[in-house]
Amino acid sequence: MTTARSVAVFCGASLGRDPAWAEAARALGTGLAARGHTLVYGGGKVGLMGEVANAAAAAGGRVVGVIPEFLRRAEHAHTGIAVLEVTQSMHTRKQRMFDLADVFVSFAGGLGTLDETFEILTWRQLGMHEKPIVVCDIAGSGQALMGAIEAAIEMGFAKAELREMVTIVRSVSDLLDWLG
Numbered sequence: 001m002t003t004a005r006s007v008a009v010f011c012g013a014s015l016g017r018d019p020a021w022a023e024a025a026r027a028l029g030t031g032l033a034a035r036g037h038t039l040v041y042g043g044g045k046v047g048l049m050g051e052v053a054n055a056a057a058a059a060g061g062r063v064v065g066v067i068p069e070f071l072r073r074a075e076h077a078h079t080g081i082a083v084l085e086v087t088q089s090m091h092t093r094k095q096r097m098f099d100l101a102d103v104f105v106s107f108a109g110g111l112g113t114l115d116e117t118f119e120i121l122t123w124r125q126l127g128m129h130e131k132p133i134v135v136c137d138i139a140g141s142g143q144a145l146m147g148a149i150e151a152a153i154e155m156g157f158a159k160a161e162l163r164e165m166v167t168i169v170r171s172v173s174d175l176l177d178w179l180g
């Protein structure tokens with residue numbers, strides 16, 4: 001039985017070089033909608049964010065965007081989704097996405113995606129929450145993040161248990177199966 005979840009997806013405001021990521025983002029949006037999960041994301045229409053949100057909305061899924069006021073224009077705030085929350089700052093955006101989500105998915109993206117993922121991960125490391133964090137390593141998209149985690153453990157700046165705080169998946173279908 002599928003339990004509907006509220007899934008925050010952190011992903012790029014760009015498409016990236018490999019078309020595999022846009023394709024995977026669309027499959028993720030469609031798959032979340034088909035399983036009745038709510039997509040919580042950064043609220044933009046551009047890049048991988050736009051791909052996942054458009055696919056989820058087109059498949060009849062519930063999509064909640066959270067965007068800071070100053071990025072409404074730059075990231076083309078989405079107007080075709082169920083809810084668009086506008087926050088005062090990046091910090092309140094991250095807090096709001098945290099509050100709304102039951103589970104976090106770190107998808108392909110750049111520094112913003114890494115930042116959002118690391119914040120959620122460091123909060124988990126500090127015992128501030130126990131919400132699951134899934135890292136997608138699709139066409140190498142998770143390598144930078146996993147490399148940083150491994151380096152921190154290797155250098156003695158993080159405990160080995162940090163590894164157990166992230167679930168790594170290598171395809172959208174594995175991610176959807178994991179979500180249930």
Ligand code: AMP
Nearest residue numbers: 011012013014042109110111112113115
């Ligand atoms: P990127 O992965 O760099 O394309 O960014 C993806 C999303 O993360 C975009 O919506 C950015 O607005 C957002 N973002 C960028 N920098 C930060 C930051 N320092 N904190 C939170 N979100 C950010």
